[in-house]
Amino acid sequence: xxxxxxxxxxxxxLRAQEILKYNGIYANLTRSRAVKNVRGCGYGISFDPAxxxxxxxxxxxxGVPMLGSVDEK
Amino acid sequence: xxxxxxxxxxxxxxxxVAKAVSESIDTCGNPGRGxxxxxxxxxxxxxxCRKKLAAMFGTRPDLVVFTSGTTESLNxxxxxxxxxxxxxxxxxxxxNSVMRPLNALRRRGETVVRQFRVDLRDxxxxxxxxxxxxxxxxxxxxxxxxxxxxxxxxxxDLRKNxxxxxxxxxxxxxxxxxxxxxxxxxxxxxICIPAHKGLYGPMGVGALIINPESDAYFETLxxxxxxxxxxxxxxxxxxxxxxxxxxQNVSGIAGLSAALDGFEYPAxxxxxxxxxxxxxxxxxxITLYGAPRCKADLKFYTPALLFxxxxxxxxxxxxxxxxxxxxxxxxxxxxxxxxRALGSFESGGVRVSPGRNNSKREVTEFxxxxxxx
Numbered sequence: 001x002x003x004x005x006x007x008x009x010x011x012x013x014l015r016a017q018e019i020l021k022y023n024g025i026y027a028n029l030t031r032s033r034a035v036k037n038v039r040g041c042g043y044g045i046s047f048d049p050a051x052x053x054x055x056x057x058x059x060x061x062x063g064v065p066m067l068g069s070v071d072e073k
Numbered sequence: 074x075x076x077x078x079x080x081x082x083x084x085x086x087x088x089x090v091a092k093a094v095s096e097s098i099d100t101c102g103n104p105g106r107g108x109x110x111x112x113x114x115x116x117x118x119x120x121x122c123r124k125k126l127a128a129m130f131g132t133r134p135d136l137v138v139f140t141s142g143t144t145e146s147l148n149x150x151x152x153x154x155x156x157x158x159x160x161x162x163x164x165x166x167x168x169n170s171v172m173r174p175l176n177a178l179r180r181r182g183e184t185v186v187r188q189f190r191v192d193l194r195d196x197x198x199x200x201x202x203x204x205x206x207x208x209x210x211x212x213x214x215x216x217x218x219x220x221x222x223x224x225x226x227x228x229x230d231l232r233k234n235x236x237x238x239x240x241x242x243x244x245x246x247x248x249x250x251x252x253x254x255x256x257x258x259x260x261x262x263x264i265c266i267p268a269h270k271g272l273y274g275p276m277g278v279g280a281l282i283i284n285p286e287s288d289a290y291f292e293t294l295x296x297x298x299x300x301x302x303x304x305x306x307x308x309x310x311x312x313x314x315x316x317x318x319x320x321q322n323v324s325g326i327a328g329l330s331a332a333l334d335g336f337e338y339p340a341x342x343x344x345x346x347x348x349x350x351x352x353x354x355x356x357x358x359i360t361l362y363g364a365p366r367c368k369a370d371l372k373f374y375t376p377a378l379l380f381x382x383x384x385x386x387x388x389x390x391x392x393x394x395x396x397x398x399x400x401x402x403x404x405x406x407x408x409x410x411x412x413r414a415l416g417s418f419e420s421g422g423v424r425v426s427p428g429r430n431n432s433k434r435e436v437t438e439f440x441x442x443x444x445x446x
Contacts, residue, residue: 008301009311011123029108029113029116
């Protein structure tokens, strides 16, 4: 199981990926069904669910707007 | 060929620029449109360039909006910031990329345009002129430096003297890449830049740089697909996609990104510019327009110099120079306001604009040819 944070644009997804990487959380850019289900087409970053809370905190702190988070197999 | 038309486009570009353009054609898909490797590669290429421009101008990557050039950036900014009943203040040195969008708004009754006179010799007088017209202004659109005579405007002080709630848009077509400046330091809401002039990137790319501390919100100029939020007929509200409908010029952006790698602001341009000024001053029959008078004035100028030679129409003179292997630009330079301000509205003029790749030897040769004509 992976956690996916969904963003409104690929720009935000790439910025989020970079911020998380800088903080030791490795995430993959994804355009999965989970992302599509949130708001039509979009991009997300998938990563180990254990990091969700920390990842969300880092992104809020950096001012990166998130549309939500979903589980993905 | 001696190339002295860098105010039109910086030339030659580094070889890495063409290489990056070519490689992107072979390796990039459509950015932000898919989850496959080609699309992701393109999105990463675009994002890398956003990061470099953001670092250069002191903003965030998501506040770098890619456009086709300064003209599109200015159209988005000028029209996107205008609200009905607006009052827009401009200088008397503006390019038509400012004046034509504004005139379109004015003809539709959507803004009133007020113009102030730039005093080429006294920034204090320029500020005084600005204050007399800027009361009640909702928007200010200012060139950072004239594309005709190179005079730099005191932007930071103009911003301080503008109404606090006025949206301040800077046309940096002639300054981006010539010297460093940050958007929050200047205090302007948006900066419009080209890739292909002082940054020596490809033509067909530019950017609208938005201040992270600004409350200004730019409405869309055109709408279309963004690859995200596709079920909605509305454009995304967030930058940059809000202002980036359609497929981006990925190859151009890749070229710009390569141009920014290891970028250094040019050190020798001012010296060459001054050599040109002093050399032309000493030639009989030459008229200079708005040029620096002494070395101390150079800090107020980017390297663009307007002149005419007695007995020649400016286009004829440029053609003669071309025959002698020297590339300059003659005419009105899309800036009738500036030519009116400089006293060359009837004649036009020859603009000579050295760049980072020019040498003192080329200046000497240029002066020799001008003397012989």
